[in-house]
Amino acid sequence: MKLTILGCYAATPRTITNPTAQVLEIKNRLFLIDCGEGTQVQLRKNKIKFSKINHIFISHLHGDHLFGLIGTISTFSLLGRTTDLHIYGPKGIKELILLQLKLTESWTTYNLFFHELESKESEIIFEDKKVIVKTIPLKHRVYTNGYLFQEKPDERKLNVEAVQNYDIHVAYYQKIKNGGDITLDNGTVIENEKLTFDPAPPKSYAFCSDTVYHEAIIPIIENVDVLYHESTFLESEAALAQKTLHSTAKEAARIALKANVKQLVLGHYSTRYDGLERFKVEAEEVFPNVLLADDGLSFEF
Amino acid sequence: MKLTILGCYAATPRTITNPTAQVLEIKNRLFLIDCGEGTQVQLRKNKIKFSKINHIFISHLHGDHLFGLIGTISTFSLLGRTTDLHIYGPKGIKELILLQLKLTESWTTYNLFFHELESKESEIIFEDKKVIVKTIPLKHRVYTNGYLFQEKPDERKLNVEAVQNYDIHVAYYQKIKNGGDITLDNGTVIENEKLTFDPAPPKSYAFCSDTVYHEAIIPIIENVDVLYHESTFLESEAALAQKTLHSTAKEAARIALKANVKQLVLGHYSTRYDGLERFKVEAEEVFPNVLLADDGLSFEF
Numbered sequence: 001m002k003l004t005i006l007g008c009y010a011a012t013p014r015t016i017t018n019p020t021a022q023v024l025e026i027k028n029r030l031f032l033i034d035c036g037e038g039t040q041v042q043l044r045k046n047k048i049k050f051s052k053i054n055h056i057f058i059s060h061l062h063g064d065h066l067f068g069l070i071g072t073i074s075t076f077s078l079l080g081r082t083t084d085l086h087i088y089g090p091k092g093i094k095e096l097i098l099l100q101l102k103l104t105e106s107w108t109t110y111n112l113f114f115h116e117l118e119s120k121e122s123e124i125i126f127e128d129k130k131v132i133v134k135t136i137p138l139k140h141r142v143y144t145n146g147y148l149f150q151e152k153p154d155e156r157k158l159n160v161e162a163v164q165n166y167d168i169h170v171a172y173y174q175k176i177k178n179g180g181d182i183t184l185d186n187g188t189v190i191e192n193e194k195l196t197f198d199p200a201p202p203k204s205y206a207f208c209s210d211t212v213y214h215e216a217i218i219p220i221i222e223n224v225d226v227l228y229h230e231s232t233f234l235e236s237e238a239a240l241a242q243k244t245l246h247s248t249a250k251e252a253a254r255i256a257l258k259a260n261v262k263q264l265v266l267g268h269y270s271t272r273y274d275g276l277e278r279f280k281v282e283a284e285e286v287f288p289n290v291l292l293a294d295d296g297l298s299f300e301f
Numbered sequence: 302m303k304l305t306i307l308g309c310y311a312a313t314p315r316t317i318t319n320p321t322a323q324v325l326e327i328k329n330r331l332f333l334i335d336c337g338e339g340t341q342v343q344l345r346k347n348k349i350k351f352s353k354i355n356h357i358f359i360s361h362l363h364g365d366h367l368f369g370l371i372g373t374i375s376t377f378s379l380l381g382r383t384t385d386l387h388i389y390g391p392k393g394i395k396e397l398i399l400l401q402l403k404l405t406e407s408w409t410t411y412n413l414f415f416h417e418l419e420s421k422e423s424e425i426i427f428e429d430k431k432v433i434v435k436t437i438p439l440k441h442r443v444y445t446n447g448y449l450f451q452e453k454p455d456e457r458k459l460n461v462e463a464v465q466n467y468d469i470h471v472a473y474y475q476k477i478k479n480g481g482d483i484t485l486d487n488g489t490v491i492e493n494e495k496l497t498f499d500p501a502p503p504k505s506y507a508f509c510s511d512t513v514y515h516e517a518i519i520p521i522i523e524n525v526d527v528l529y530h531e532s533t534f535l536e537s538e539a540a541l542a543q544k545t546l547h548s549t550a551k552e553a554a555r556i557a558l559k560a561n562v563k564q565l566v567l568g569h570y571s572t573r574y575d576g577l578e579r580f581k582v583e584a585e586e587v588f589p590n591v592l593l594a595d596d597g598l599s600f601e602f
Contacts, residue, residue, distance in 0.1 A: 105362070
């Protein structure tokens with residue numbers, strides 16, 4: 001998986017920071033997560049191919065996660081897109097986008113599918129051969145979902161040497177990769193584990209923004225490789241975090257620790273702070289593997 | 302008057318160009334004209350005080366003139382604005398903004414007044430002691446207005462020497478500045494023109510975007526100091542301009558010539574062209590005083 005942060009600052013855009021948007025690449029699929037104002041420009045700056053984005057996930061209907069969506073949808077049309085585009089987000093998002101398209105008389109050149117979310121339980125909202133996406137119900141001032149992206153396990157890797165030693169015909173290779181045992185002509189059964197290696201373990205990524213400290217998400221995100229958890233504030237503003245239903249860096253770290261994730265990525269910083277290093281210091285008091293998101297940061301895991 | 306170009310490129314935003322938005326300052330009033338995506342960031346980059354913008358004029362409901370409006374309105378709230386905000390634009394703009402505010406549950410901290418336009422004739426839509434604003438009906442694919450901003454004439458300037466020579470009491474000065482004659486104690490009438498100088502002539506600015514070549518606007522914009530006229534294309538794309546109801550640089554210059562304006566400003570360039578110099582060259586074949594708009598350009602007149 002490869003995560004590119006297009007924007008990771010809260011609310012008010014400034015000249016040098018961008019509201020929430022990120023792109024997750026999994027096995028040649030690009031998923032756009034949230035779409036604050038200016039996202040299409042950030043996509044260009046980060047050289048992300050517009051045409052490869054077929055799925056957009058919106059966490060909640062606040063402007064700093066949403067106001068770039070209509071422009072992105074419109075630009076896709078200007079570029080002559082014909083591939084289907086799927087949009088996942090809270091109920092209301094369809095009306096919001098369709099009214100804007102209607103009043104601006106700008107119909108899309110492609111099919112636009114809306115998947116409106118209302119459930120307060122985690123649910124599977126996307127699945128194909130390689131990837132599965134589930135919602136992570138969050139607790140914020142409006143109906144909000146995080147998203148859990150999981151690779152499906154790859155097929156088993158052929159142990160070429162073993163297969164040749166047993167003189168197994170190539171016609172059986174796919175059966176072996178699918179996990180099947182083999183019966184030789186002499187009747188001997190060769191168990192699959194003697195013919196294959198384990199594939200690379202499937203990776204997972206959890207996006208959780210915006211939310212107050214909310215332990216109910218822990219069973220859903222347990223053991224993920226990377227957790228992006230909002231940290232709008234530092235502990236010095238814990239009361240404000242509680243009031244506005246946001247989290248502090250330390251609270252994000254507590255969630256990471258309790259969910260046993262491998263890597264925590266902090267983001268959605270309030271623009272009141274100068275510099276981000278204090279977010280890292282505060283989180284690392286609780287959880288060791290902390291990365292600070294920043295606009296334009298890209299990393300593979 | 303002082304004009305600041307925040308964005309002057311057509312449609313698709315690029316990493317280094319912005320869609321249409323500009324700020325006109327007249328006698329300490331700031332008028333925002335059009336509001337493409339990213340306008341609030343451009344306002345910050347150009348150090349324009351958000352709190353001084355009380356009137357926003359939207360030419361038409363195409364995304365590259367509009368999609369930054371909801372973000373601007375929302376940010377005004379985040380900044381705690383309490384002053385009334387007036388928005389002028391085509392019918393439909395109120396529904397468009399109110400639905401977005403409703404679905405994002407983000408009510409404004411200030412009163413928001415919509416002035417929806419439907420007339421196909423030029424009309425006065427704003428007037429105070431110093432300034433008057435009229436619509437300029439344009440011809441585009443959707444209902445579109447340009448806007449004419451006119452200063453009202455200043456009061457006459459007192460000829461201090463003359464007034465003292467006639468020994469006129471200070472109580473009469475305002476009457477004189479208002480254009481009145483004075484009768485001295487001996488019965489002599491002193492005509493106003495002996496006591497005053499002409500004030501600086503009132504300035505005017507016409508914003509015309511988007512539109513096909515449309516001579517019907519000439520009587521409305523005649524003799525303005527500065528005309529901003531869209532020039533999406535060069536003459537080599539004249540057929541495309543006609544088809545999409547846009548103008549070429551040469552057509553913009555013809556309008557400027559026929560309307561006897563003092564200065565033509567070109568803008569709304571298609572992003573298909575490398576460099577802007579050809580726009581100037583083409584327009585100057587018809588009209589001498591041509592200025593190329595560019596993002597961040599600011600000038601007084």
